[in-house]
Amino acid sequence: MEIERRLLKKEALAGLVEKINAAGRKVHAPVCEGARVEFAPIDSIAEADLGYVQTTQSAKNLLFPRVERILSFKRRGGAMETADPDLSALPETVVLGMHPCDAAAIGSLGAIFTWDTQDAFFKARLEKLTVVGLSCAAGDEYCFCASVGLGPGSTEGSDILLTRLASGDFLAEIVTAKGKALVELAPELFLPAPAGADKDSALARIEKSFTREEAGERAKARFDDDALWDGQALRCLGCGACAYVCPTCACFDIQDEGTTSRGVRLRCWDSCGFPAFTIHTSGHNPREEQGARWRQRLMHKFSYMPERQDVFGCVGCGRCSRACPVDMNIKEHLIDLLEAKS
Amino acid sequence: MDELRKKARALLEAGEVRVVIGYGGGTGDRARAIFVREPERADELIFDGRCRQNLAIYLTRREVKELGKPAIVATLPALKTVLQLAGEFQIAEGGLVVLAPGADGSLIEFKTFADIEKYLAGAASPIDPAEQAEMDRVRAMSPDERWKYWLGQISRCIKCYACRQACPMCYCPRCTVECNQPQWIPVPSHELGNLEWNVMRAMHLAGRCVDCGDCSRACPVGIPLYLLNRVLIGDIESNFHQRAGMKAEVDYALSTFHPDDRENFIR
Amino acid sequence: MSDANVYKPSVMRIEKITEEAPGVKTFRLLFNDPEEGRRFSFKAGQFGEYSVFGEGECTFCIASSPTREGYIECTFRQAGRVTSALFELEEGDTIGFRGPYGNTFPIEEWKGKNLLFIAGGIALPPMRCLIWNCLDRRDWFRDVTILYGARTVADLVYKRELEEWAARPDVKIVTTVDPGGETPEWKGKVGFVPTVLEGMAPSSENTIAIVCGPPIMIKFTFIALDKAGFKPDAIFTTLENRMKCGIGKCGRCNVGPVFVCKDGPVFTYAQIKDLPAEY
Ligand SMILES: Cc1cc2nc3c(=O)[nH]c(=O)nc-3n(C[C@H](O)[C@H](O)[C@H](O)COP(=O)(O)OP(=O)(O)OC[C@H]3O[C@@H](n4cnc5c(N)ncnc54)[C@H](O)[C@@H]3O)c2cc1C
Numbered sequence: 001m002e003i004e005r006r007l008l009k010k011e012a013l014a015g016l017v018e019k020i021n022a023a024g025r026k027v028h029a030p031v032c033e034g035a036r037v038e039f040a041p042i043d044s045i046a047e048a049d050l051g052y053v054q055t056t057q058s059a060k061n062l063l064f065p066r067v068e069r070i071l072s073f074k075r076r077g078g079a080m081e082t083a084d085p086d087l088s089a090l091p092e093t094v095v096l097g098m099h100p101c102d103a104a105a106i107g108s109l110g111a112i113f114t115w116d117t118q119d120a121f122f123k124a125r126l127e128k129l130t131v132v133g134l135s136c137a138a139g140d141e142y143c144f145c146a147s148v149g150l151g152p153g154s155t156e157g158s159d160i161l162l163t164r165l166a167s168g169d170f171l172a173e174i175v176t177a178k179g180k181a182l183v184e185l186a187p188e189l190f191l192p193a194p195a196g197a198d199k200d201s202a203l204a205r206i207e208k209s210f211t212r213e214e215a216g217e218r219a220k221a222r223f224d225d226d227a228l229w230d231g232q233a234l235r236c237l238g239c240g241a242c243a244y245v246c247p248t249c250a251c252f253d254i255q256d257e258g259t260t261s262r263g264v265r266l267r268c269w270d271s272c273g274f275p276a277f278t279i280h281t282s283g284h285n286p287r288e289e290q291g292a293r294w295r296q297r298l299m300h301k302f303s304y305m306p307e308r309q310d311v312f313g314c315v316g317c318g319r320c321s322r323a324c325p326v327d328m329n330i331k332e333h334l335i336d337l338l339e340a341k342s
Numbered sequence: 343m344d345e346l347r348k349k350a351r352a353l354l355e356a357g358e359v360r361v362v363i364g365y366g367g368g369t370g371d372r373a374r375a376i377f378v379r380e381p382e383r384a385d386e387l388i389f390d391g392r393c394r395q396n397l398a399i400y401l402t403r404r405e406v407k408e409l410g411k412p413a414i415v416a417t418l419p420a421l422k423t424v425l426q427l428a429g430e431f432q433i434a435e436g437g438l439v440v441l442a443p444g445a446d447g448s449l450i451e452f453k454t455f456a457d458i459e460k461y462l463a464g465a466a467s468p469i470d471p472a473e474q475a476e477m478d479r480v481r482a483m484s485p486d487e488r489w490k491y492w493l494g495q496i497s498r499c500i501k502c503y504a505c506r507q508a509c510p511m512c513y514c515p516r517c518t519v520e521c522n523q524p525q526w527i528p529v530p531s532h533e534l535g536n537l538e539w540n541v542m543r544a545m546h547l548a549g550r551c552v553d554c555g556d557c558s559r560a561c562p563v564g565i566p567l568y569l570l571n572r573v574l575i576g577d578i579e580s581n582f583h584q585r586a587g588m589k590a591e592v593d594y595a596l597s598t599f600h601p602d603d604r605e606n607f608i609r
Numbered sequence: 610m611s612d613a614n615v616y617k618p619s620v621m622r623i624e625k626i627t628e629e630a631p632g633v634k635t636f637r638l639l640f641n642d643p644e645e646g647r648r649f650s651f652k653a654g655q656f657g658e659y660s661v662f663g664e665g666e667c668t669f670c671i672a673s674s675p676t677r678e679g680y681i682e683c684t685f686r687q688a689g690r691v692t693s694a695l696f697e698l699e700e701g702d703t704i705g706f707r708g709p710y711g712n713t714f715p716i717e718e719w720k721g722k723n724l725l726f727i728a729g730g731i732a733l734p735p736m737r738c739l740i741w742n743c744l745d746r747r748d749w750f751r752d753v754t755i756l757y758g759a760r761t762v763a764d765l766v767y768k769r770e771l772e773e774w775a776a777r778p779d780v781k782i783v784t785t786v787d788p789g790g791e792t793p794e795w796k797g798k799v800g801f802v803p804t805v806l807e808g809m810a811p812s813s814e815n816t817i818a819i820v821c822g823p824p825i826m827i828k829f830t831f832i833a834l835d836k837a838g839f840k841p842d843a844i845f846t847t848l849e850n851r852m853k854c855g856i857g858k859c860g861r862c863n864v865g866p867v868f869v870c871k872d873g874p875v876f877t878y879a880q881i882k883d884l885p886a887e888y
């Protein structure tokens with residue numbers, strides 16, 4: 001579909017949220033929560049903070065909740081009965097004001113959840129999600145979208161991408177059929193775009209420090225350079241913060257709860273950075289040291305995912321680095337990887 | 343800072359330690375832990391108000407232990423941690439060098455745990471006014487309000503375990519949440535799982551927490567975990583007259599049985 | 610749901626329980642829904658996720674042969690939460706099963722060759738499926754040799770089958786226990802599998818070697834086979850990385866670019882040599 005350009009007046013955003021709510025859809029948007037900004041459901045645009053640089057957590061919860069029921073079971077008489085969760089009850093949802101990195105991340109998540117075997121849970125949620133992205137007017141020292149093939153105004157993954165123009169009004173690029181369907185909820189708000197609407201000058205300047213292909217190749221070439229990985233990861237604590245805030249990390253655990261006669265099977269986030277992630281029953285741990293786990297994180301995103309799923313596993317949002325309690329800065333360490341001699 | 347760098351270089355050159363665990367510059371104006379192994383890199387060490395991480399966390403980490411004998415740049419809470427870890431038999435006297443830089447550029451090198459004890463006995467541990475204000479606010483709540491407050495806070499927990507991983511006293515090779523026979527604490531990050539996790543962790547730290555605040559600072563979603571810890575610190579102090587990190591020998595109230603222990607709470 | 614729930618297990622009934630060794634049992638399982646049973650098929654080397662509802666899932670290979678239709682078997686060692694719960698079950702109880710997952714041994718490509726099976730400890734199950742499969746197609750192959758070792762005599766699993774195989778004129782079988790693990794009546798060898806293997810001086814000529822066992826045994830067996838002249842692509846094994854989903858999503862079994870659950874668990878030594886040593 002060819003991208004259509006429209007103008008959404010700054011006052012019209014409130015009306016758009018109302019119309020979406022009125023159509024029975026839920027709206028999630030960045031909301032200021034004290035020192036942090038997080039995606040949360042909103043009833044009116046006044047609750048949203050569209051001037052944010054980055055939320056602490058990504059919005060992946062909407063597609064891949066941190067805890068999700070994948071089965072329930074109940075013993076009836078002698079027989080065990082299992083039942084699927086009712087995914088038809090999922091609400092139609094619009095996420096409004098998500099930056100281009102996060103919108104692109106949906107593709108990476110999807111590549112995992114639809115790799116040969118189709119994950120019905122992810123797909124059902126995705127089907128009901130419409131992404132109204134928001135170009136970035138500002139970045140910070142952690143952002144590196146431009147180094148991973150994206151940019152502050154990329155349309156990838158957005159159904160509609162908004163860019164706040166100098167006038168304060170929004171340029172709306174309608175990218176997909178889903179975006180078009182959303183416009184249909186309030187067609188009167190989407191005015192013809194002025195011919196001279198200048199998107200580029202409204203975008204943040206994000207430096208391109210490397211290319212993701214280079215990063216992947218170098219990481220692979222230096223795989224056996226233990227001094228490099230162990231050196232970078234010495235201060236890493238092996239927590240799940242980086243993976244849990246990351247919009248593309250998809251690793252999960254499966255846990256049963258309840259009794260042997262009645263209960264549920266849940267899946268919940270997990271991380272390759274945890275020391276026990278890979279531990280065998282014998283106690284043998286294939287990734288015994290944090291250096292190997294940190295290497296896995298970078299390799300999975302920059303080498304394995306491109307090789308196997310034909311997508312990159314990092315969109316340069318910088319969340320992992322901001323959230324890391326010990327300042328493991330992924331961008332800096334990727335640059336290290338490229339610069340250090342092997 | 344010069345004193346610190348000089349000392350670090352000398353220790354490494356003399357082969358007295360293999361690594362100096364200290365602070366270096368990080369992203370923007372952040373400071374971060376660095377591990378100086380070559381004398382010529384001692385100049386990367388910094389010490390100022392940004393240097394808050396409790397570096398004693400690294401004393402029990404296998405990857406750091408493998409480097410050999412360490413010197414550690416210790417803030418006040420890190421000094422307490424050293425004593426508490428010693429009391430719990432995780433580190434031994436002579437196994438490390440403890441360097442405490444002062445704000446004025448001075449440097450104290452502690453030769454013995456007894457010296458640290460003496461130093462701490464005379465040192466004030468100021469509490470952050472904003473944190474104290476939050477503490478007072480929560481204390482003033484009715485039990486019902488306070489319960490709601492905590493349910494709200496804890497519902498935001500994502501079970502990333504950054505608090506545990508950052509905590510120098512959470513050194514167990516296998517945490518209770520990872521014990522699954524029985525599964526004491528639910529693994530998923532739902533309401534019950536979060537509540538049990540955070541209460542369990544607070545209880546395991548009661549009387550052991552040195553109040554460094556690193557769990558709260560590590561928490562990516564900003565749950566004020568220090569509030570839980572401080573209440574328990576207060577309770578342990580008033581009931582058992584113990585405070586973690588003041589002595590290198592620990593007679594830990596919650597795990598030591600004395601024949602004359604009160605039993606009137608058992609009903 | 611438009612797509613099926615790939616995490617939904619079939620319900621299976623335990624038809625028969627065999628105690629193999631201390632802490633090791635074999636379950637013979639039947640699909641509760643006979644229709645599901647008729648549709649089900651698998652190949653040697655594949656595995657499944659077995660569950661005790663309320664306790665969780667765990668990964669075992671299918672230990673019965675695909676040539677024996679109508680049921681599947683698994684043999685497992687009591688180790689942790691789920692296996693302990695399984696251990697408590699009785700004949701007639703139900704469990705969950707998802708599968709079959711993973712790749713298979715390329716048995717058809719081995720036609721006309723000698724087969725050398727080398728197994729250690731509880732790792733006989735994946736091998737047992739394969740051995741029965743090959744014995745049921747015995748005319749496809751030339752010499753068939755089985756070397757099986759365990760820590761002690763008591764730890765040898767499938768004792769009944771070992772006898773049955775030993776009685777066959779068309780199978781050569783060598784059993785061994787680790788030094789100190791023998792009993793006065795023990796007639797087999799005493800020694801670690803790789804050492805016994807070296808003593809057997811197997812010919813690599815037109816021979817496929819299949820190795821299953823604990824990582825340390827595999828490592829030294831590879832060395833012994835290498836010395837005996839086996840080419841890396843004539844040596845097969847299975848990797849047993851920790852798994853959760855079994856379908857390439859949860860990330861747990863990822864080793865280098867490979868997902869053991871999806872690309873494995875069967876690999877040649879040639880393939881393993883290219884992987885990082887994270888298994
Ligand atoms: C492809 C494949 C095929 C397999 N085939 C077989 C087979 O045929 N037969 C068989 O018996 N096994 C087989 N296994 C191994 C089997 O999957 C495991 O033994 C089983 O999953 C254990 O499950 P559990 O719930 O009982 O153990 P768990 O409760 O998960 O515990 C396993 C062990 O790990 C320890 N542990 C658990 N969690 C932690 C933690 N967080 N930190 C530290 N230690 C921990 C436990 O104490 C215990 O010793 C196979 C594995 C794979 C991958």
Ligand code: SF4
Pocket residue numbers: 242245246247248249301313314315316317318319320321330
């Ligand atoms: S790895 Fe870090 S920068 Fe990359 S997408 Fe994930 S959180 Fe963002």
Ligand code: SF4
Pocket residue numbers: 243248249250251270271272273296297298300301313860863
């Ligand atoms: S980086 Fe690690 S946690 Fe994230 S998806 Fe990859 S393997 Fe999983």
Ligand code: SF4
Pocket residue numbers: 235236237238239240241242243273320323324325326327328504
């Ligand atoms: S990189 Fe940071 S956030 Fe990630 S595991 Fe290490 S300490 Fe935790």
Ligand code: SF4
Pocket residue numbers: 498499500501502503504505506540560561562563564565567
């Ligand atoms: S750091 Fe915060 S979010 Fe993470 S487990 Fe601890 S309390 Fe929960």
Ligand code: FES
Pocket residue numbers: 851852853854855856857858859860861862863868869870871
């Ligand atoms: S077991 Fe989940 S990816 Fe292999």
